Amino acid sequence: MTQPRAVTCPSCGGSIEIRAAGYTVTLACRYCGSVLNVAHEDVRLIKAYRRVAKDFAIALGTRGTLFDVEWEVLGAMRRRSGSAVWQEFLLFNPYAGYRWLVEAEGEWQFGTMLLDRPEDDGLSVTWRGQSFALDEDVQIETTTVLGEFYWRAGRGDKVQGATFMRGREALSRETSADEVTWTQLIAVSAEWISDAFVVKQKHRSRPPRLRGQGLKQGFIKAPTMDEGDLPAMLLMALAALLMIMAVQTFLSGPQVCADGRATVEVGAPTSTQPIGTIEVRRPWQFVTIAVDSDSFHNRWVDLDYSLVNRKTQQSIDAYGIVEFYTGTDSDGPWSEGSHHTDTLFSSVPQGTYDVFVDVGAHGWPSDPQPGSIDPANPWGNTDTVALWFRSCTGGFSWGMFWLMAALLFSVPVIIVWWRHEG
Amino acid sequence: MTKRLILFAAWCMLLVMTSAVSTWFAWTPFSDEERSSSTSYRGPTHK
Amino acid sequence: MESLTCPSCGAALPVRDPGLPYSTCAYCQTLVRRAAGSVEAVGTVAALPADVSPIQIGTTLDRGGIAATVVGRVRWGWSDGSWNEWFLRAADGRAFWLGEAMGMFMLTSAYPAVLAVPAVRNFADGNPMARDCTVKAGGKWLTATDIKEAACLGSEGDLPFPTLPSWTMTNVDFRNAAGDALSVQRDADGTTAWLGEWSDLAGLKPGNLRQIEGWTKPGALA
Numbered sequence: 001m002t003q004p005r006a007v008t009c010p011s012c013g014g015s016i017e018i019r020a021a022g023y024t025v026t027l028a029c030r031y032c033g034s035v036l037n038v039a040h041e042d043v044r045l046i047k048a049y050r051r052v053a054k055d056f057a058i059a060l061g062t063r064g065t066l067f068d069v070e071w072e073v074l075g076a077m078r079r080r081s082g083s084a085v086w087q088e089f090l091l092f093n094p095y096a097g098y099r100w101l102v103e104a105e106g107e108w109q110f111g112t113m114l115l116d117r118p119e120d121d122g123l124s125v126t127w128r129g130q131s132f133a134l135d136e137d138v139q140i141e142t143t144t145v146l147g148e149f150y151w152r153a154g155r156g157d158k159v160q161g162a163t164f165m166r167g168r169e170a171l172s173r174e175t176s177a178d179e180v181t182w183t184q185l186i187a188v189s190a191e192w193i194s195d196a197f198v199v200k201q202k203h204r205s206r207p208p209r210l211r212g213q214g215l216k217q218g219f220i221k222a223p224t225m226d227e228g229d230l231p232a233m234l235l236m237a238l239a240a241l242l243m244i245m246a247v248q249t250f251l252s253g254p255q256v257c258a259d260g261r262a263t264v265e266v267g268a269p270t271s272t273q274p275i276g277t278i279e280v281r282r283p284w285q286f287v288t289i290a291v292d293s294d295s296f297h298n299r300w301v302d303l304d305y306s307l308v309n310r311k312t313q314q315s316i317d318a319y320g321i322v323e324f325y326t327g328t329d330s331d332g333p334w335s336e337g338s339h340h341t342d343t344l345f346s347s348v349p350q351g352t353y354d355v356f357v358d359v360g361a362h363g364w365p366s367d368p369q370p371g372s373i374d375p376a377n378p379w380g381n382t383d384t385v386a387l388w389f390r391s392c393t394g395g396f397s398w399g400m401f402w403l404m405a406a407l408l409f410s411v412p413v414i415i416v417w418w419r420h421e422g
Numbered sequence: 423m424t425k426r427l428i429l430f431a432a433w434c435m436l437l438v439m440t441s442a443v444s445t446w447f448a449w450t451p452f453s454d455e456e457r458s459s460s461t462s463y464r465g466p467t468h469k
Numbered sequence: 470m471e472s473l474t475c476p477s478c479g480a481a482l483p484v485r486d487p488g489l490p491y492s493t494c495a496y497c498q499t500l501v502r503r504a505a506g507s508v509e510a511v512g513t514v515a516a517l518p519a520d521v522s523p524i525q526i527g528t529t530l531d532r533g534g535i536a537a538t539v540v541g542r543v544r545w546g547w548s549d550g551s552w553n554e555w556f557l558r559a560a561d562g563r564a565f566w567l568g569e570a571m572g573m574f575m576l577t578s579a580y581p582a583v584l585a586v587p588a589v590r591n592f593a594d595g596n597p598m599a600r601d602c603t604v605k606a607g608g609k610w611l612t613a614t615d616i617k618e619a620a621c622l623g624s625e626g627d628l629p630f631p632t633l634p635s636w637t638m639t640n641v642d643f644r645n646a647a648g649d650a651l652s653v654q655r656d657a658d659g660t661t662a663w664l665g666e667w668s669d670l671a672g673l674k675p676g677n678l679r680q681i682e683g684w685t686k687p688g689a690l691a
Binding site: 346365403 | 424426435440446447452465466
């Protein structure tokens with residue numbers, strides 16, 4: 001009587017040991033998914049299937065300790081209500097009976113079937129002196145079963161499920177054609193569950209579940225990866241981004257700067273003006289040219305910079321623009337643009353460079369008359385733009401920074417999105 | 423720590439290293455060396 | 470404890486409860502009827518299927534300070550499954566049935582008074598029991614939730630009725646919201662009623678539990 005009971009699947013011929021012999025009524029074959037009636041000595045095939053659902057969060061047969069009791073995962077079900085999909089695991093200990101673990105979107109609940117039933121008054125129930133409010137009442141369909149169950153379980157089973165909440169505790173009422181069962185569900189942390197079951201799993205023989213699955217399934221939905229790590233992931237991404245910021249700031253030096261100034265008449269042809277000399281001391285460095293203008297309105301200034309290497313006379317060009325517009329419309333006054341612009345040169349080789357700028361200033365909507373001088377104020381109204389330049393070695397690529405930020409945060413965001421999509 | 427978290431940590435380290443190397447060689451795809459259109463008329467985009 | 474031998478195989482046949490007429494030989498599955506010191510083989514019982522029940526013959530339960538000891542077990546089968554019922558005799562002479570289902574336990578003692586209730590008397594007369602039938606027993610209202618035709622799948626130890634494979638019964642389980650349980654069983658010998666309550670194993674304060682291979686008894690039960 002102490003030998004474990006083993007049955008042979010009539011569909012695929014696989015040999016399966018029954019762990020809760022004497023209690024188990026239904027067995028969904030771990031090899032082919034076929035649903036078997038094992039209530040009696042003669043095993044009967046209820047429905048043959050060819051495929052086993054594999055991506056359950058905890059593998060069948062896994063043992064773990066929760067609330068000081070060791071539990072073995074006997075059965076797993078995937079259930080659905082509308083667009084919500086979740087997993088339920090049947091836990092067993094011969095001395096403590098059955099319990100449930102329910103996993104939905106990374107949240108876990110530990111379920112105990114109630115022997116004393118709550119008193120129902122429609123929108124709330126009273127159980128052991130405490131009131132629980134109705135949260136939802138929906139039809140639940142079982143889409144997949146795997147392993148052992150103490151009742152006749154199968155794919156396509158439908159029950160009416162009502163949930164009553166009180167804080168983090170819930171009472172679930174499931175009504176099927178021939179019975180009503182009540183289960184108390186308490187929230188348990190994902191870390192707790194992964195400590196109890198998933199981590200231990202590494203030390204147990206485990207089917208190679210990740211093989212043959214795409215990256216999407218493997219990384220985002222993979223069973224051994226519970227969803228409680230998202231906060232840690234976001235923290236990690238933030239830390240990495242700060243490191244990237246520090247690295248980009250400190251590795252771009254040393255910084256040496258040169259100042260220059262230029263004045264340009266609006267509407268006049270472009271003119272080339274020298275604005276300083278800088279020395280790139282490392283084999284490759286960024287060069288940043290920052291420009292500030294006086295506070296003009298409705299002008300734009302094209303800036304074509306050239307770094308001319310003194311030794312080779314080769315030139316590296318980059319482009320910047322300063323523009324500022326104002327106006328008034330039905331919403332009131334508006335302004336657009338800035339009197340400051342940074343221009344970044346990448347991969348500037350070691351050497352000494354003379355910095356030149358080709359400046360051309362223009363008016364919006366049209367250029368003013370070139371050279372026009374107000375006779376009343378011959379110095380004040382000359383339409384010129386003054387520009388102050390600061391050319392420095394080194395620089396910070398904001399484009400690179402934001403690209404890194406996107407690559408870092410896209411992973412948790414995709415996981416959240418994926419889970420949301422089911 | 424889950425396997426996923428370890429993988430993600432490796433991904434973070436890879437990105438930090440990438441940014442370090444690219445900064446050291448002063449490389450970025452986002453420099454201002456390409457001028458989109460040199461002689462275009464400009465003005466406010468405000469409506 | 471007086472000792473008898475199996476009339477079929479000669480093995481020792483311990484008498485765990487002299488008040489019970491039937492005993493199953495642990496070695497050859499012979500069902501023995503005991504009467505006034507004599508033993509008589511009445512047939513062969515089916516071998517019990519393997520199970521992982523934590524109960525065994527000799528397990529004790531605490532009923533209000535009085536120990537009750539498991540002396541026999543019958544296994545019932547019905548269309549969708551099977552279950553154990555363990556027979557217990559308390560030190561004060563009372564008899565109990567311990568039913569095992571879904572990893573939980575229903576401990577009941579004889580409550581013949583309910584047999585006078587018309588609905589139950591009607592059932593005892595051989596008529597079917599209606600589901601959702603409500604009866605009052607021990608001051609509690611209970612509703613029939615589960616009606617099963619069951620056949621004997623095997624037995625061990627000492628029992629009050631012959632557990633041959635042909636032995637069948639109809640079982641009606643009543644329960645209520647408070648966790649009370651009433652079991653009414655009708656077989657060839659007549660109808661008996663048993664009243665008690667549902668409990669988990671720890672709530673029965675068990676002793677001498679079976680050691681199940683591959684499992685350790687939880688600290689509270691060890």
